[in-house]
Amino acid sequence: MPKRAGFGDLELRILVIGSSGPSQFLLTNFILGREEFSEEVYSIASSQKNVGELVGRRVAVVNGPNLYDKDMSKSKMRKEMRRSMCLSAPGPHAILIAFELEKISPNDLKTPKLVKNKFGENVLNYSMILFVYDGHLSSRALNDKVMRTDWHLRELVEQCSCRYHIFSKNWRNPAANRELIHKIERMIQALGGHHYINRSYKRAEESVRNEERKLHSKKQSETKRTCRELEQQFRGDELRWQIDAYNASVGAEIRAKAELQNSWLRTSLAVGLGLGFVAGAAMGMIVGSVEGPAGMAVGGAVGGVVGGASGAAAQLAIEHIDDRVGSHPGSFNTAFVNRFYRAPPI
Template sequence: MASVQGKPRRRLSLDSPPHMSRETPLRILVFGDSSQSQISLTRSVLGQDVFTRDEVNISATKKSSRVVQGRNTTLVNAPNLQDNDLPDNILHKELRKAVCFSCPGPHAVVFVVDPFNLTPDTMNILKPMVHFFGECVLKHTLIVLYYEQGMRTLSLEDEVKKNKSFRELAEKCSQNYLFFNGEVNLLEGSQTQALLSQVYEMDSEHKMFSNMEFIDAEKRIQIEERFIKKSKEKEIRETLKALENQHSGEVLASEKLKYKEKIQLECREKAELVVADKLGFTVRFVDYAVAVGKGAFVGGLLGFAVGYEGMAVGAAVGAGLGAVLGGAANAAWSYIYKSFTDAH
C-alpha cells in the first residue's frame, strides 16, 4: 500500500527562491477534477470572479492575472478534463494556448480536486495532461484539495489519506499536496499564502516547468511580440507626445511608464494568441511520433523523399535502429523536430 507520508516540509514562507526576483510574475497552470473546483480556487486565490455565471464548464483555456499578496500572479486555467469530452484536435489547440499563456513556463502546475469526491477516475483525469506534457510534469504538480465546508482540516485529512486513489495520486506527484479551505481563506487569506509558499518551495527545488514546446513557443512569442510592437510605433510615438503635452515632471514619468507597461502587456498577449494558433503542426507531429515510436517516425520521414514505399521501409529500419543507436536516434529526432518547427 502506498504511503501517504509526505516529505518533510520547510517552514512556510512567502520569501521567493533565490533565483526568482519578487518582480517576476508568478505563473500557475491549473487543471481540475471539475470545472467548479477550478473556478472556486481561481476566485479564492485572485480574490475576484474571473469567470461569468454562464461559464459553468471550462472548455477553453483562460488566463487571469492580479496582484496577490504583493506579487503579480497569473493563473492559466486549462479546459477541465472531466466535464468536457473535447475532440483531440480541440483539446490540443487549447493545451497549446495553455503553453503560450504560461510561457516561458509555469512555476507550478496545480491540480484541484474535491476531497469529498475522490474516485478511481480521479487519477485518470491527469492522463491527457501527462500525455501532452510528458511524465516529468508530475514532479511540478501540486494537488490542491479544495473545499468550503466547515469541517476540521485534521479530520478531513485523516479521511482523505485512507483513500487509495488519493494515495496513488500523491505518490505520482511526489507527495506535493495541500488542503485549501475556501471559507477560511475568504476571512484571512492564509490558505492562499500556504499555496504560494508551497509553489515557491517546489520552484526552488525544481525550477519552473519547461520542455521543448515551451522553449519553442517562447522564442516564437518574442519574435511575434517585436513584430506587433513595431507595427504600433507610430501610435506609440503619438501617444507619448500627447502625454508630454498634458503632463510634466514626475506625473509625466509615471504616465509614460504606465502606458509603456500597458503596450507591453497588450503586445505580449496578442503574440501569445497568434503563436498558439500556429503551433498545431508541431504538436500533431509530436503526437504521431509518440504513437509509432521515435525511431520509426524519423525513419518514415527520411523515407518520404522516395514515396510511400520509402516511408514504410524507413519506418521499419528506423524502429530497429532507434533501439540500438539510442543517443544518435534522439539527436536525429531533435533535428527533425527543429526542421519542421522552423519550416512551419
C-alpha cells in the first residue's frame, strides 16, 4: 500500500484549541466519532488527550485550555500550554482552532494571533479554522457566508491562509469526517509532510523521553519477570506475539505517564515564581531602605511575594523569545492508552 503523504508517523496528532464555549469539545467529539465531552462542557481544568480513529487513521486529539478563560490564572494557563505541548509532542500535525459560526466575537478575531504568540512564529502554517454550525444552510451558502458576505469570518480564516472547515453539532457524520481529514492531508502535504515543531516542542519531547527512560528503568525487573512467565506459557510465533503485545502496552503506559509528569512541567511554575521572588525582593529592599534596616527586611519580604506573580510573566516572555523559531522538517494498544487518557470504550 502506498504511503499517505505527510503521515509518516504512526498516529495523526491534532491539537484542538478554543477561545470560548463548547466548540472545541464538540470538535473533539466530531473527530473521534464518539461523545467524549457532553454538550454542557464549556471548559476543562487540565489539558486532555484522547485517542481513537478518524477514517481508519489512528488519531490522538489533545484539548488545550480555552485561551480566554477568565477563571484561569496566568501561571495556570502557562502550565496548561506546556501540558498540551507534552501531550502532543513531538509536535502536532494540525492545530485546529474551533469557533461557533454564529457567535464570533471581537476577541475571537484575535485568537490566531494569540495562538501564534503562545505556540511560536510559524504555528499558523499548520493551523485551520473550524466552525461549528447548527442550522439549515447548504454547504455552498455556508462557504459564501464565510468567504463573501461576512467580512469578520473572512478576516478570521485569512489568518490561516483561508483554511477552514464547517462541521455540524450533529457530529455523527462519516462523510464530513472524510472531508476534514482530506483537508488536513492536503495541508500537511503542502508543508512537506512534517509535523509542527519549535524549541518548546523539542524541550517537551526531550523531557518526556527522559522521563520514559527513568520509568523503563524502574519497571525493568517487572518486565523481565513477566517475559519469563510468558516463555513458560507460549512457544514460537504465539510467544513473540504475546511479548510484543506486552511490550507495546508497557510502552504506552510509560509514555502516557511521562507526558503528564516530567521535569519540564514540574519546573514551569517554580522557575517563574523564583524569578519573580528574586526581582521583587530586590525591589522591595531598595524601597524599604528609605525606612532603614527594618524597612529593608519588610520591604524585601513583601516585594518577594508580590514579585512572584510578575516572575511568571517574565518567564513567559522568555519562552516567547525561544518560540520564535521556524518549523523543520510497532503495534499500539489504543484501548490501553485510552484508559490512561480517560477515554470511554468506543
